[in-house]
Amino acid sequence: MDATTPGSLAAEILEREDLKQALAEHDFAAAFALIKKWGGLSQNRIAVACQLTPSKVSTIISGQQQITSFEVICRIADGLRIPGRMVGLADRPWEVQTDTPEPASRPAQASHLSDEASWRPAKTVDLAAELTRSDLVMDRRAVTRALSGAALFGVALLDSIEGWLQPAPPCTPRCQRGRIGMREVEELEGTARAFRAWDHRYGGGLRRKAVVGQLNEVAGHLEEHQAPNVEHGLFRVMAYLGGTAATIAWDSGLQKQAQSYYLLALRAAHAAGDDAFGANILAGMARQMLYRDRPQDALELVHLARKGASATAGPRLRAMLHTREAWAYAAMGRGAAFRRASGEASEALTNAGTDDEPYWIKYFDEAELAGVTGGRLLEMARKEPKQHAQQAADTIRKAVAQRGTEAGRSHALDTIGLAECHFLMGDVTSAVDLTGQAVAAAARTQSARVRTQLGQLYPYTVDRGASQRIAEARTMIRDLLSS
Structure with a gap:
């Protein structure tokens, strides 16, 4: 087996009863030794195949360290070509891979939307058409291969959105006369609203093609000459759909695709003159940077959002932007700045009414603020559990109580976070009970992000004695993550 391009272990090796038992029990010390x-594999070749260091493999074989990370288990299965069922996983991608050639066309990359791209409305329409048409002709696996790469960071990202602060130039008249009016625009906006609500509750990419298809249709209408109010309405709908497409891609782990749609949505909001929604898109991009451990980039994006929407942002939007700022400060270890920004978010939210802001920001309420703030306190508790774990648990518990199971994805994330808080506090009994609730909540969503967060509970269930309940919690997590 080549060390850099591993092949399958011989069938007679995989059929050995001692190896099968070791893999089933996740006893990788015994499995690597066998x-x-x-x-006939050396320790170094096992390390390279599984993307581990030789010293790590050595400590595993000697029994000094156990494998507790679900991600590492997946790397071992893929690197050594061990069928998923042998380690409690679903079939791995290479087990079901076909020789179907990829389509010739490629989706527009993030750079197509950013490198010296004009902010003229006509260019935004062209970019939308290119991105959605190429996306729609590719199957899901091809899209994943093509668009799961790295997103833009730092100066490259910030330079690409410099035009956000400039006034939108007038649209260039199209030759073909438009055929729709404001009634059709309102219907399209209703569809965009329904897609957003569905994604907010369930997450995942099951309706990605539907959103992209609707976005493609809007781009088609904008390729025709429309009345000014219809044109602005269509750009607004394009921004809404682009934002939802970006969120779906991000929630599914497709970072490059997410950024492509975020950038498109930002340009569409700019063409529509909707500074507030543009700021919301920038907040989404900041969240993506935070999940990629780029807090400084996130902070720059939040400041850009606040500057661009200073005259139009309502209380809820301002509160949400403050929480993004607080998140960045927490990631940077700036505790005082985190507390200040969190306080500003709470203060802004006290001024929020019920009917004074757009539908897309109505979700940001006291429960959402508690969930976001609790999540940041949990991140701090992982480093200093005695100082922050109890406060994190108390804050997240407010979110769980206020929004309930109907919140779908958010409820699952809250429950997972609360379970981890109790593990950090040493309250294993409550942690196990919450883990069961978290697995049940996660099973009701299609969110890859929820499953990633659930995977962070797995190490807490390993090497905690012979407790039957701990073993049951570990099995529940593993069964869901491998499904």
């Missing part, structure tokens, strides 16, 4: 003995 693979070395009967598979």
Whole structure:
């Protein structure tokens, strides 16, 4: 087996009862030793295949360290070509891979939307058409391969959105006369609203093609000459759909695709003159940077959003932007700045009414603020559990109580976070109970992000004695993550 391009272990090796038992029990000390003995692989070759260091493999074989990370288990299965069922996983991608050639066309990359791209409305329409048409002709697996790469960071990202602060130039008249009016625009906006609500509750990418298809249709209408009010309405709908497409891609782990749609949505909001929604898109991009451990980039995006929408942002939007700022400060270890920004978010939210802001920001209420703030306190508790774990638990518990199971994805994330808080506090009994609730909540969503967060509970269930309940919690997590 080549160390850099691993092949399958011999069938007679995988059929050995001792190896099958070791893999089923996740006893990788025994499994690696057997693979070395009967598979003829050196320690270094095992390390390279599984993307581990040789010293890490050595400590595993010697029994000094156990594998507790679900991600590492996946890397071992993929690197050594061990069928997923042998380690409690679903079939791995390479087990079901076909030789179907990829379509010739490629989706527009993030750079197509950013490198010296004009902010003229006509260019935004062209970019939308290019991105959605190429996206729609590719199957899901091809899209994943093409668009799961790295997103733009730092100066490259900030330079690409410099035009956000400039006034939108007038649209260039199109030759073909438009055929729709404001009634059709309102219907399209209703569809965009329904897609957003569905994604906010369930997450995942099951309706991605539907959103992209609707976005493509809007781009088609904008390729025709429309009345000014219809044109602005269509750009607003394009921004809404682009934002939803970006969120779906981000929630599914497609970082490059998410950024492509975020940038498109920002340009569409700019063409529509909707500074407030543009700021909301920038907040989404900041969140993406925070999940990619780029807090300084996130902070720059939040400041840009606040500057661009200073005259139009309502209380809820301002509160949400403050929480993004607080998140960045927490990630940077700036505790005082985190507390200040969190206080500003709470203060802004006290001024929020019931009917004074757009539908897309109505979700940001006291429960959402508690969930976001609790999540940041949990991140701090992982480093200093005695100082922050109890406060994190108390804050997240408010979110769980206020929004309930109907919140779908948010409820699942809250419950997972609350379970981890109790593990950090040493309250294993409550932590196990909450883990069961978290697994049940996660199973009701299609969110890859929820499953990633659930995977962070897995290490807490390993090496905690012979408790039957701990073992049951571990099995529940593993069964869901491998499904």
